[in-house]
Amino acid sequence: MTTHTVRLRSRHMVADDTMAFHFEKPAGFDFKPGQAIDLTLEGSAGQLPGGEDLKHAFSIVSAPHQEELVIATRMRNSAFKRALGALPADGSAAVDGPFGSLTLHKKPDRGxxxxxxxxxxxxxxxxxxxxxxxxxxxxxxxxxxxxxxxxxxxxxxxxxxxxxxxxxxxxxxxxxxxxxxxxxxxxxxxxxxxxxxxxxxxxxxxxxxxxxxxxxxxxxxxxxxxxxxxxxxxxxxxxxxx
Ligand SMILES: Cc1cc2nc3c(=O)[nH]c(=O)nc-3n(C[C@H](O)[C@H](O)[C@H](O)COP(=O)(O)OP(=O)(O)OC[C@H]3O[C@@H](n4cnc5c(N)ncnc54)[C@H](O)[C@@H]3O)c2cc1C
Missing domain, CATH: 3.40.50.80 (Nucleotide-binding domain of ferredoxin-NADP reductase (FNR) module)
Known part of the structure:
Protein backbone atom coordinates (compact mmCIF):
# COMPACT_ATOMS: atom_id res chain seq x y z
CA MET A 1 0.00 0.00 0.00
CA THR A 2 1.23 3.49 -0.81
CA THR A 3 0.51 6.66 1.14
CA HIS A 4 -0.76 9.64 -0.86
CA THR A 5 -1.45 13.17 0.28
CA VAL A 6 -4.75 14.40 -1.12
CA ARG A 7 -6.72 17.65 -0.92
CA LEU A 8 -10.35 18.06 -0.01
CA ARG A 9 -12.26 19.50 -2.97
CA SER A 10 -15.79 19.65 -1.61
CA ARG A 11 -18.26 18.15 0.82
CA HIS A 12 -22.01 17.84 0.90
CA MET A 13 -24.78 16.29 2.95
CA VAL A 14 -26.12 12.99 1.57
CA ALA A 15 -28.62 12.28 4.38
CA ASP A 16 -29.40 13.61 7.87
CA ASP A 17 -26.10 14.02 9.77
CA THR A 18 -24.34 12.24 6.93
CA MET A 19 -21.68 13.85 4.79
CA ALA A 20 -19.76 12.92 1.65
CA PHE A 21 -16.19 14.21 1.30
CA HIS A 22 -14.74 14.59 -2.18
CA PHE A 23 -10.94 14.36 -2.29
CA GLU A 24 -8.75 14.67 -5.31
CA LYS A 25 -7.70 11.25 -6.61
CA PRO A 26 -3.94 10.67 -6.70
CA ALA A 27 -2.52 10.01 -10.16
CA GLY A 28 -2.51 6.28 -10.90
CA PHE A 29 -4.64 5.39 -7.86
CA ASP A 30 -6.23 2.12 -8.85
CA PHE A 31 -8.91 0.27 -6.89
CA LYS A 32 -11.76 -2.19 -7.25
CA PRO A 33 -15.34 -1.19 -6.41
CA GLY A 34 -16.00 -2.25 -2.82
CA GLN A 35 -12.50 -1.54 -1.55
CA ALA A 36 -11.60 0.87 1.24
CA ILE A 37 -8.93 3.38 2.26
CA ASP A 38 -7.43 4.55 5.52
CA LEU A 39 -7.79 8.30 5.93
CA THR A 40 -5.37 10.12 8.24
CA LEU A 41 -5.94 13.76 9.03
CA GLU A 42 -2.59 15.41 8.49
CA GLY A 43 -1.31 18.19 10.64
CA SER A 44 -3.37 17.00 13.58
CA ALA A 45 -1.32 13.98 14.52
CA GLY A 46 -1.07 15.04 18.16
CA GLN A 47 -3.11 13.62 20.97
CA LEU A 48 -6.81 14.34 20.90
CA PRO A 49 -9.00 14.37 23.98
CA GLY A 50 -9.70 10.73 24.73
CA GLY A 51 -6.62 9.71 22.76
CA GLU A 52 -8.69 8.68 19.74
CA ASP A 53 -6.91 7.54 16.64
CA LEU A 54 -6.99 10.08 13.86
CA LYS A 55 -6.83 7.34 11.27
CA HIS A 56 -10.05 5.77 10.06
CA ALA A 57 -11.06 3.24 7.40
CA PHE A 58 -13.72 4.23 4.89
CA SER A 59 -15.16 2.42 1.91
CA ILE A 60 -14.70 4.29 -1.35
CA VAL A 61 -18.04 5.59 -2.60
CA SER A 62 -16.80 6.73 -5.99
CA ALA A 63 -16.27 4.31 -8.87
CA PRO A 64 -12.85 3.78 -10.49
CA HIS A 65 -13.84 5.75 -13.61
CA GLN A 66 -14.70 8.86 -11.57
CA GLU A 67 -12.11 11.53 -11.10
CA GLU A 68 -12.50 12.08 -7.35
CA LEU A 69 -12.00 9.84 -4.34
CA VAL A 70 -15.19 10.09 -2.30
CA ILE A 71 -16.03 8.79 1.16
CA ALA A 72 -19.20 9.25 3.21
CA THR A 73 -19.95 8.91 6.88
CA ARG A 74 -22.40 9.70 9.65
CA MET A 75 -21.12 12.84 11.39
CA ARG A 76 -21.16 11.45 14.92
CA ASN A 77 -19.58 13.36 17.79
CA SER A 78 -16.23 11.53 17.86
CA ALA A 79 -12.88 13.31 17.82
CA PHE A 80 -12.10 11.96 14.36
CA LYS A 81 -15.44 13.04 12.91
CA ARG A 82 -15.13 16.49 14.50
CA ALA A 83 -11.66 16.89 12.98
CA LEU A 84 -12.89 15.62 9.61
CA GLY A 85 -15.85 18.02 9.71
CA ALA A 86 -13.46 20.89 10.48
CA LEU A 87 -11.11 20.08 7.58
CA PRO A 88 -11.06 23.26 5.48
CA ALA A 89 -11.67 23.32 1.73
CA ASP A 90 -8.32 22.50 0.13
CA GLY A 91 -7.15 20.99 3.43
CA SER A 92 -4.97 17.92 3.10
CA ALA A 93 -5.25 14.35 4.37
CA ALA A 94 -3.24 11.17 3.86
CA VAL A 95 -4.76 8.20 2.09
CA ASP A 96 -3.45 4.63 2.43
CA GLY A 97 -4.84 1.89 0.28
CA PRO A 98 -6.75 0.53 -1.37
CA PHE A 99 -7.48 -2.60 0.65
CA GLY A 100 -10.31 -5.02 1.34
CA SER A 101 -11.89 -7.96 -0.38
CA LEU A 102 -15.55 -6.94 -0.41
CA THR A 103 -15.39 -6.96 -4.20
CA LEU A 104 -17.66 -8.63 -6.72
CA HIS A 105 -16.66 -12.11 -7.89
CA LYS A 106 -15.10 -12.34 -11.32
CA LYS A 107 -17.88 -14.05 -13.28
CA PRO A 108 -20.41 -11.42 -14.40
CA ASP A 109 -22.95 -14.10 -15.31
CA ARG A 110 -23.41 -14.79 -11.59
CA GLY A 111 -25.84 -12.39 -9.90
C1 LIG B 1 -17.88 -3.46 4.71
C2 LIG B 1 -18.30 -2.24 5.49
C3 LIG B 1 -18.02 -0.98 4.99
C4 LIG B 1 -18.37 0.18 5.72
N1 LIG B 1 -18.07 1.40 5.22
C5 LIG B 1 -18.39 2.50 5.93
C6 LIG B 1 -18.08 3.80 5.44
O1 LIG B 1 -17.49 3.95 4.36
N2 LIG B 1 -18.46 4.89 6.16
C7 LIG B 1 -19.09 4.75 7.38
O2 LIG B 1 -19.38 5.76 8.02
N3 LIG B 1 -19.38 3.53 7.88
C8 LIG B 1 -19.04 2.42 7.18
N4 LIG B 1 -19.33 1.19 7.68
C9 LIG B 1 -19.87 1.13 9.04
C10 LIG B 1 -21.26 0.69 9.15
O3 LIG B 1 -22.04 0.77 8.03
C11 LIG B 1 -21.87 1.38 10.36
O4 LIG B 1 -21.47 0.61 11.46
C12 LIG B 1 -23.35 1.44 10.36
O5 LIG B 1 -23.83 1.92 9.18
C13 LIG B 1 -23.81 2.19 11.63
O6 LIG B 1 -24.56 3.15 11.61
P1 LIG B 1 -25.86 3.66 10.82
O7 LIG B 1 -26.27 4.88 11.55
O8 LIG B 1 -25.60 3.83 9.39
O9 LIG B 1 -26.89 2.46 11.00
P2 LIG B 1 -28.34 2.56 11.61
O10 LIG B 1 -29.04 3.71 10.96
O11 LIG B 1 -28.26 2.50 13.09
O12 LIG B 1 -29.01 1.22 11.10
C14 LIG B 1 -29.23 0.99 9.73
C15 LIG B 1 -30.31 -0.07 9.57
O13 LIG B 1 -29.83 -1.32 10.10
C16 LIG B 1 -30.91 -1.95 10.77
N5 LIG B 1 -30.44 -2.90 11.78
C17 LIG B 1 -29.65 -2.63 12.84
N6 LIG B 1 -29.46 -3.76 13.57
C18 LIG B 1 -30.14 -4.74 12.94
C19 LIG B 1 -30.35 -6.12 13.18
N7 LIG B 1 -29.80 -6.72 14.25
N8 LIG B 1 -31.12 -6.82 12.31
C20 LIG B 1 -31.68 -6.24 11.25
N9 LIG B 1 -31.54 -4.91 10.97
C21 LIG B 1 -30.78 -4.19 11.80
C22 LIG B 1 -31.68 -0.80 11.39
O14 LIG B 1 -33.01 -1.21 11.70
C23 LIG B 1 -31.64 0.23 10.27
O15 LIG B 1 -32.70 0.05 9.36
C24 LIG B 1 -19.00 0.04 6.97
C25 LIG B 1 -19.30 -1.24 7.46
C26 LIG B 1 -18.95 -2.39 6.74
C27 LIG B 1 -19.27 -3.73 7.32
Missing amino acids: AVLIAGGIGVTPFMSMLRHATHERSPRELRLLYTNHRPEDAAFLTELRDLERQNPRFTLVATMTRMEQSTLAWEGPVERIDGELIRQAAGAMAHPAFYLAGPPAMVEAVLQTLSSAGVDEDDVRSETFFGY
Whole structure:
Protein backbone atom coordinates (compact mmCIF):
# COMPACT_ATOMS: atom_id res chain seq x y z
CA MET A 1 0.00 0.00 0.00
CA THR A 2 1.23 3.49 -0.81
CA THR A 3 0.51 6.66 1.14
CA HIS A 4 -0.76 9.64 -0.86
CA THR A 5 -1.45 13.17 0.28
CA VAL A 6 -4.75 14.40 -1.12
CA ARG A 7 -6.72 17.65 -0.92
CA LEU A 8 -10.35 18.06 -0.01
CA ARG A 9 -12.26 19.50 -2.97
CA SER A 10 -15.79 19.65 -1.61
CA ARG A 11 -18.26 18.15 0.82
CA HIS A 12 -22.01 17.84 0.90
CA MET A 13 -24.78 16.29 2.95
CA VAL A 14 -26.12 12.99 1.57
CA ALA A 15 -28.62 12.28 4.38
CA ASP A 16 -29.40 13.61 7.87
CA ASP A 17 -26.10 14.02 9.77
CA THR A 18 -24.34 12.24 6.93
CA MET A 19 -21.68 13.85 4.79
CA ALA A 20 -19.76 12.92 1.65
CA PHE A 21 -16.19 14.21 1.30
CA HIS A 22 -14.74 14.59 -2.18
CA PHE A 23 -10.94 14.36 -2.29
CA GLU A 24 -8.75 14.67 -5.31
CA LYS A 25 -7.70 11.25 -6.61
CA PRO A 26 -3.94 10.67 -6.70
CA ALA A 27 -2.52 10.01 -10.16
CA GLY A 28 -2.51 6.28 -10.90
CA PHE A 29 -4.64 5.39 -7.86
CA ASP A 30 -6.23 2.12 -8.85
CA PHE A 31 -8.91 0.27 -6.89
CA LYS A 32 -11.76 -2.19 -7.25
CA PRO A 33 -15.34 -1.19 -6.41
CA GLY A 34 -16.00 -2.25 -2.82
CA GLN A 35 -12.50 -1.54 -1.55
CA ALA A 36 -11.60 0.87 1.24
CA ILE A 37 -8.93 3.38 2.26
CA ASP A 38 -7.43 4.55 5.52
CA LEU A 39 -7.79 8.30 5.93
CA THR A 40 -5.37 10.12 8.24
CA LEU A 41 -5.94 13.76 9.03
CA GLU A 42 -2.59 15.41 8.49
CA GLY A 43 -1.31 18.19 10.64
CA SER A 44 -3.37 17.00 13.58
CA ALA A 45 -1.32 13.98 14.52
CA GLY A 46 -1.07 15.04 18.16
CA GLN A 47 -3.11 13.62 20.97
CA LEU A 48 -6.81 14.34 20.90
CA PRO A 49 -9.00 14.37 23.98
CA GLY A 50 -9.70 10.73 24.73
CA GLY A 51 -6.62 9.71 22.76
CA GLU A 52 -8.69 8.68 19.74
CA ASP A 53 -6.91 7.54 16.64
CA LEU A 54 -6.99 10.08 13.86
CA LYS A 55 -6.83 7.34 11.27
CA HIS A 56 -10.05 5.77 10.06
CA ALA A 57 -11.06 3.24 7.40
CA PHE A 58 -13.72 4.23 4.89
CA SER A 59 -15.16 2.42 1.91
CA ILE A 60 -14.70 4.29 -1.35
CA VAL A 61 -18.04 5.59 -2.60
CA SER A 62 -16.80 6.73 -5.99
CA ALA A 63 -16.27 4.31 -8.87
CA PRO A 64 -12.85 3.78 -10.49
CA HIS A 65 -13.84 5.75 -13.61
CA GLN A 66 -14.70 8.86 -11.57
CA GLU A 67 -12.11 11.53 -11.10
CA GLU A 68 -12.50 12.08 -7.35
CA LEU A 69 -12.00 9.84 -4.34
CA VAL A 70 -15.19 10.09 -2.30
CA ILE A 71 -16.03 8.79 1.16
CA ALA A 72 -19.20 9.25 3.21
CA THR A 73 -19.95 8.91 6.88
CA ARG A 74 -22.40 9.70 9.65
CA MET A 75 -21.12 12.84 11.39
CA ARG A 76 -21.16 11.45 14.92
CA ASN A 77 -19.58 13.36 17.79
CA SER A 78 -16.23 11.53 17.86
CA ALA A 79 -12.88 13.31 17.82
CA PHE A 80 -12.10 11.96 14.36
CA LYS A 81 -15.44 13.04 12.91
CA ARG A 82 -15.13 16.49 14.50
CA ALA A 83 -11.66 16.89 12.98
CA LEU A 84 -12.89 15.62 9.61
CA GLY A 85 -15.85 18.02 9.71
CA ALA A 86 -13.46 20.89 10.48
CA LEU A 87 -11.11 20.08 7.58
CA PRO A 88 -11.06 23.26 5.48
CA ALA A 89 -11.67 23.32 1.73
CA ASP A 90 -8.32 22.50 0.13
CA GLY A 91 -7.15 20.99 3.43
CA SER A 92 -4.97 17.92 3.10
CA ALA A 93 -5.25 14.35 4.37
CA ALA A 94 -3.24 11.17 3.86
CA VAL A 95 -4.76 8.20 2.09
CA ASP A 96 -3.45 4.63 2.43
CA GLY A 97 -4.84 1.89 0.28
CA PRO A 98 -6.75 0.53 -1.37
CA PHE A 99 -7.48 -2.60 0.65
CA GLY A 100 -10.31 -5.02 1.34
CA SER A 101 -11.89 -7.96 -0.38
CA LEU A 102 -15.55 -6.94 -0.41
CA THR A 103 -15.39 -6.96 -4.20
CA LEU A 104 -17.66 -8.63 -6.72
CA HIS A 105 -16.66 -12.11 -7.89
CA LYS A 106 -15.10 -12.34 -11.32
CA LYS A 107 -17.88 -14.05 -13.28
CA PRO A 108 -20.41 -11.42 -14.40
CA ASP A 109 -22.95 -14.10 -15.31
CA ARG A 110 -23.41 -14.79 -11.59
CA GLY A 111 -25.84 -12.39 -9.90
CA ALA A 112 -25.22 -10.62 -6.60
CA VAL A 113 -27.48 -9.59 -3.75
CA LEU A 114 -25.99 -6.61 -1.89
CA ILE A 115 -27.39 -6.11 1.62
CA ALA A 116 -26.68 -2.71 3.20
CA GLY A 117 -27.56 -1.20 6.57
CA GLY A 118 -27.38 2.58 6.86
CA ILE A 119 -24.14 4.16 5.71
CA GLY A 120 -22.82 0.65 5.06
CA VAL A 121 -24.19 1.28 1.55
CA THR A 122 -20.92 3.03 0.64
CA PRO A 123 -19.00 0.08 -0.93
CA PHE A 124 -22.10 -0.84 -2.93
CA MET A 125 -22.41 2.67 -4.38
CA SER A 126 -19.03 2.18 -6.04
CA MET A 127 -20.06 -1.25 -7.39
CA LEU A 128 -23.40 0.02 -8.72
CA ARG A 129 -21.94 3.14 -10.34
CA HIS A 130 -19.22 1.03 -11.93
CA ALA A 131 -21.60 -1.69 -13.19
CA THR A 132 -23.92 0.94 -14.68
CA HIS A 133 -21.07 2.84 -16.33
CA GLU A 134 -19.61 -0.39 -17.76
CA ARG A 135 -23.05 -1.67 -18.85
CA SER A 136 -22.19 -4.86 -16.98
CA PRO A 137 -24.41 -7.88 -17.77
CA ARG A 138 -24.37 -8.84 -14.06
CA GLU A 139 -27.74 -8.99 -12.28
CA LEU A 140 -27.53 -6.86 -9.13
CA ARG A 141 -30.02 -6.39 -6.31
CA LEU A 142 -29.59 -3.99 -3.41
CA LEU A 143 -31.53 -4.60 -0.21
CA TYR A 144 -31.07 -1.36 1.72
CA THR A 145 -32.30 -0.85 5.31
CA ASN A 146 -32.50 2.47 7.15
CA HIS A 147 -34.51 3.84 10.02
CA ARG A 148 -36.10 6.61 7.91
CA PRO A 149 -35.87 7.93 4.34
CA GLU A 150 -34.09 10.96 5.87
CA ASP A 151 -31.25 8.60 6.90
CA ALA A 152 -30.96 6.81 3.55
CA ALA A 153 -27.83 8.18 1.86
CA PHE A 154 -27.80 8.20 -1.95
CA LEU A 155 -31.44 7.04 -2.20
CA THR A 156 -32.23 9.41 -5.09
CA GLU A 157 -29.11 8.35 -6.96
CA LEU A 158 -29.94 4.68 -6.38
CA ARG A 159 -33.36 5.19 -7.94
CA ASP A 160 -31.67 6.90 -10.90
CA LEU A 161 -29.24 4.00 -11.25
CA GLU A 162 -32.19 1.60 -11.22
CA ARG A 163 -33.72 3.52 -14.13
CA GLN A 164 -30.43 3.57 -16.05
CA ASN A 165 -29.41 -0.04 -15.41
CA PRO A 166 -32.00 -2.67 -16.41
CA ARG A 167 -30.03 -5.32 -14.50
CA PHE A 168 -30.21 -3.49 -11.15
CA THR A 169 -33.14 -3.57 -8.72
CA LEU A 170 -33.40 -1.68 -5.43
CA VAL A 171 -35.46 -2.89 -2.48
CA ALA A 172 -35.37 -0.32 0.36
CA THR A 173 -36.95 -0.74 3.77
CA MET A 174 -37.46 1.90 6.51
CA THR A 175 -37.67 0.47 10.00
CA ARG A 176 -38.66 3.55 12.08
CA MET A 177 -41.19 5.35 9.92
CA GLU A 178 -42.98 6.58 13.04
CA GLN A 179 -40.02 8.99 13.46
CA SER A 180 -40.12 10.24 9.86
CA THR A 181 -41.84 13.27 8.38
CA LEU A 182 -41.58 11.90 4.84
CA ALA A 183 -43.96 9.66 2.95
CA TRP A 184 -42.92 6.06 2.35
CA GLU A 185 -44.81 3.39 0.48
CA GLY A 186 -42.18 0.64 0.51
CA PRO A 187 -41.42 -2.08 3.08
CA VAL A 188 -41.03 -1.11 6.74
CA GLU A 189 -39.82 -4.35 8.30
CA ARG A 190 -36.30 -5.25 9.35
CA ILE A 191 -34.37 -7.41 6.92
CA ASP A 192 -35.55 -10.99 7.27
CA GLY A 193 -35.65 -14.13 5.15
CA GLU A 194 -38.76 -12.97 3.29
CA LEU A 195 -37.24 -9.62 2.25
CA ILE A 196 -34.04 -11.35 1.17
CA ARG A 197 -36.06 -13.79 -0.97
CA GLN A 198 -37.99 -10.85 -2.43
CA ALA A 199 -34.75 -9.04 -3.28
CA ALA A 200 -33.09 -12.12 -4.79
CA GLY A 201 -36.16 -12.79 -6.93
CA ALA A 202 -35.62 -15.52 -9.50
CA MET A 203 -31.85 -15.15 -9.44
CA ALA A 204 -30.15 -18.57 -9.64
CA HIS A 205 -27.40 -19.17 -7.09
CA PRO A 206 -26.57 -15.53 -6.25
CA ALA A 207 -23.61 -14.39 -4.18
CA PHE A 208 -24.42 -12.28 -1.12
CA TYR A 209 -22.47 -9.21 0.08
CA LEU A 210 -23.17 -7.59 3.45
CA ALA A 211 -22.19 -4.20 4.91
CA GLY A 212 -23.76 -2.31 7.79
CA PRO A 213 -23.95 -2.15 11.58
CA PRO A 214 -22.23 -5.20 13.12
CA ALA A 215 -25.51 -6.41 14.70
CA MET A 216 -27.27 -6.25 11.33
CA VAL A 217 -24.47 -8.08 9.54
CA GLU A 218 -24.50 -10.79 12.22
CA ALA A 219 -28.30 -11.15 12.06
CA VAL A 220 -28.29 -11.39 8.25
CA LEU A 221 -25.47 -13.95 8.32
CA GLN A 222 -27.62 -16.10 10.61
CA THR A 223 -30.70 -15.66 8.43
CA LEU A 224 -28.75 -16.70 5.33
CA SER A 225 -27.27 -19.67 7.15
CA SER A 226 -30.73 -20.79 8.35
CA ALA A 227 -31.98 -20.50 4.78
CA GLY A 228 -29.28 -22.96 3.71
CA VAL A 229 -27.02 -20.46 1.91
CA ASP A 230 -23.46 -21.81 1.82
CA GLU A 231 -20.99 -19.56 3.67
CA ASP A 232 -18.75 -19.61 0.60
CA ASP A 233 -21.51 -17.67 -1.18
CA VAL A 234 -21.49 -14.84 1.39
CA ARG A 235 -18.92 -12.08 1.67
CA SER A 236 -18.83 -9.53 4.49
CA GLU A 237 -16.32 -7.43 6.33
CA THR A 238 -16.64 -5.93 9.76
CA PHE A 239 -15.91 -2.24 10.27
CA PHE A 240 -16.22 -1.25 13.89
CA GLY A 241 -15.97 2.17 15.48
CA TYR A 242 -18.36 4.33 13.48
C1 LIG B 1 -17.88 -3.46 4.71
C2 LIG B 1 -18.30 -2.24 5.49
C3 LIG B 1 -18.02 -0.98 4.99
C4 LIG B 1 -18.37 0.18 5.72
N1 LIG B 1 -18.07 1.40 5.22
C5 LIG B 1 -18.39 2.50 5.93
C6 LIG B 1 -18.08 3.80 5.44
O1 LIG B 1 -17.49 3.95 4.36
N2 LIG B 1 -18.46 4.89 6.16
C7 LIG B 1 -19.09 4.75 7.38
O2 LIG B 1 -19.38 5.76 8.02
N3 LIG B 1 -19.38 3.53 7.88
C8 LIG B 1 -19.04 2.42 7.18
N4 LIG B 1 -19.33 1.19 7.68
C9 LIG B 1 -19.87 1.13 9.04
C10 LIG B 1 -21.26 0.69 9.15
O3 LIG B 1 -22.04 0.77 8.03
C11 LIG B 1 -21.87 1.38 10.36
O4 LIG B 1 -21.47 0.61 11.46
C12 LIG B 1 -23.35 1.44 10.36
O5 LIG B 1 -23.83 1.92 9.18
C13 LIG B 1 -23.81 2.19 11.63
O6 LIG B 1 -24.56 3.15 11.61
P1 LIG B 1 -25.86 3.66 10.82
O7 LIG B 1 -26.27 4.88 11.55
O8 LIG B 1 -25.60 3.83 9.39
O9 LIG B 1 -26.89 2.46 11.00
P2 LIG B 1 -28.34 2.56 11.61
O10 LIG B 1 -29.04 3.71 10.96
O11 LIG B 1 -28.26 2.50 13.09
O12 LIG B 1 -29.01 1.22 11.10
C14 LIG B 1 -29.23 0.99 9.73
C15 LIG B 1 -30.31 -0.07 9.57
O13 LIG B 1 -29.83 -1.32 10.10
C16 LIG B 1 -30.91 -1.95 10.77
N5 LIG B 1 -30.44 -2.90 11.78
C17 LIG B 1 -29.65 -2.63 12.84
N6 LIG B 1 -29.46 -3.76 13.57
C18 LIG B 1 -30.14 -4.74 12.94
C19 LIG B 1 -30.35 -6.12 13.18
N7 LIG B 1 -29.80 -6.72 14.25
N8 LIG B 1 -31.12 -6.82 12.31
C20 LIG B 1 -31.68 -6.24 11.25
N9 LIG B 1 -31.54 -4.91 10.97
C21 LIG B 1 -30.78 -4.19 11.80
C22 LIG B 1 -31.68 -0.80 11.39
O14 LIG B 1 -33.01 -1.21 11.70
C23 LIG B 1 -31.64 0.23 10.27
O15 LIG B 1 -32.70 0.05 9.36
C24 LIG B 1 -19.00 0.04 6.97
C25 LIG B 1 -19.30 -1.24 7.46
C26 LIG B 1 -18.95 -2.39 6.74
C27 LIG B 1 -19.27 -3.73 7.32
